[in-house]
Amino acid sequence: MGRGRRLLRFRDMPAHLRFNPHIRAGYRPLQGVRGCLASLFYLHNETINILTHGAPILYIIVSWPDLIPWNEVDSYFLSWCHLLGAGCPWIGSFIYHLFMNLEHGEKIYYRLLQLDMLGIWISQSIGALPAISASTYCLPRLCRYVIVCFYCVLSIWGLYKVTPDAKFYREA
Template sequence: MLLGCQEDQPRLRNVCDNEADKLKVSKNDDEEKEEGGKKDPDMEIKKEIEQDQKENPVINNKLLCVKDMPPHLQFNPHILEGYRPLQSPLGCIRSAFQWHNESVNIITHAIPIFYIIFTVPDVLPWHSKELTFLAWCHIAGILCPWLGSFAYHMFMNLNYGPTAYYILLQIDMLGIWTSQSIGALPLLFATTKCLPSVVRWCVILFYCFLSLWGLYKFAKQSEIWSE
């Protein structure tokens, strides 16, 4: 009897292994069904883009017409051609050396960025804490709008779907907010220099409050863009 049980042991192990494999396959099928039920629009767009690029590899270097672009990039009906295809971040950077309908925007934003970085810091006062703070505010105020807009125009054709585009648009607007709020602090400090200390700081704090309130309203408006 004991010998018979020992002879059946390999067969029983095979049966158990087969049952375990069936359970794994069933579990994987259930997970795939659950994932299939939750479809991410951005992922669907990305998969379609990747499929198109596999089927048409030449399209990566070919400029497109407005009708060939996804809906979120068809916002200008007056520009009908010269659009870059959807690309990876590296592809967007490489496209800067190709002539397209964003070339002028990219070039005219890159030139001020380099000019500011290499010239402005040398002419600003850095010999006191207050002036150093105001110098940084001035640099942020004149540099951030160019940086935000440069990033927007450079990477607006990212193949990450509409969400990435709206984030770039928000970065562009954030640069403008920085210019209008932080960039104006040196002027505000200079304007209120001769006022009594209490009045001066009340004016500055009130201005900061208004700037932050504007940023809050901007953030609320940004929620509408992403819908």
């Protein structure tokens, strides 16, 4: 399973990493950045998560020039919103799963979890702007701008509402 790597059981993990009792073994021990990066090359309980989140990142990087017909684009801003919306959830989740066992404790773990959630928020908020713009394209300009602005305000309000209280992170 880990060719000389010492993998741990569920009961051996710190409390903040014991959230799935159905996975009983194969946990990476707490380690530094180098250890987390090295875990890309052996099997453990997060291997599939890391690989399935890393593969889309590689695909987007390799194919992004061909994903959008850049010579026909009216709005580069909306095109970049689309690319951000496509890439950010994968990037945030890849980083979270790869580094979740950093030896720097629960506070860093929750920051990584926030990064994962931020990627999802970017996908749902910024990534949706092209679809909202397309669906309101035939409306009068003022109406389109009001709808897009209203959506942006709601997205920022949603981010504010799900952002945890900073007090928790000072205590953790």
